[in-house]
Amino acid sequence: MAKQLNYQTLREIFTRFHAADPAPVGELDHVNVYTLVVAVALSAQATDVGVNKATKELFKIADTPEKMLALGEEGLIEHIKTIGLFRNKAKNVIKLSRILVEDYGGEVPNSRAALVSLPGVGRKTANVVLNMWWRMPAQAVDTHIFRVGNRSGICPGKDVDAVERAIEDNIPADFQLHAHHWLILHGRYHCKARKPLCATCIIRDLCEFEEKNL
Known part of the structure; x- marks a missing residue:
């Protein structure tokens, strides 16, 4: 050191x-703050290039938590199965989408504490979202x-x-x-x-x- x-x-x-x-x-493709959260969550132990390939078609049909829930876990898996740990990540994305719909009216909160409470969202993911979307340091x-x-x-x-x-x-x-x-x-x-x-x-x-x- x-x-x-x-x-x-x-x-x-x-x-x-x-x-x-x-x-x-950042090099992760996204179309709104929700897809940014999903992309960053998917990028754990995966490359940005690999995530972008998987989400290119996914975000055309599921760019809100409501649409992601409609797609369902198995439908999501079909899009992200080329990414490492895809089954666990699919579970987390569906869970966090449900929480966003039920607790936050479908909106992504701009609080680190709220973000890290979401399944599959750690401090690093929360910081990326706060920085890239809300331009916090x-x-x-x-x-x-x-x-x-x-x-x-x-x-x-x-x-x-x-x-x-x-x-x-x-x-x-x-x-x-x-x-x-x-x-x-x-x-x-x-x-x-x-x-x-x-x-x-x-x-x-x-x-x-x-x-x-x-």
């Missing part, structure tokens, strides 16, 4: 991220962010909660909204798990990673 970078270094890192990609966006820490944060010193922590706190406590406030997207994309396409592309990394001179591949 690298040591926590100081404020000025972090400001320079995120200034570079912003210059390279001023408005980063919520930090959804995935494996990419955990790796990048600890390698570089941007947001080191022994677990995802510690990394989330490190982002909130140390990254300059004006970069908080897009912070987790920049870090996810950097981890996905540059600071890869097995072969990080250090030679072409835009923050290589600021990063604390001791095993830089130059």
Whole structure:
């Protein structure tokens, strides 16, 4: 685990991220906040590309909790059976859809506490939805962010909660909204798990990673 970078270094890192990609966006396809919740819930232990393939036709016919309930669990399984853990995920999507209809009038709540109470929705999923849909500076820490944060010193922590706190406590406030997207994309396409592309990394001179591949 690298040591926590100081404020000025972090400001320079995120200034570079912003210059390279001023408005980063998540890569999960969705048509409204409900389909965003479903897509993120389906993405656990699956790739965004795989989820997008599965939901392309699904969201044409089930883009509200009411329509999802009408489709039913077996109908949903037919659309998502290429995704890992599809049976359990289908159960959760149907359960959360029923709760949204019965308790929230079919609307997705914009409260983290309410979101995490839904089946299959953890803190990471809730933070993604709060950030992407309601533009709150919520930090959804995935494996990419955990790796990048600890390698570089941007947001080191022994677990995802510690990394989330490190982002909130140390990254300059004006970069908080897009912070987790920049870090996810950097981890996905540059600071890869097995072969990080250090030679072409835009923050290589600021990063604390001791095993830089130059």
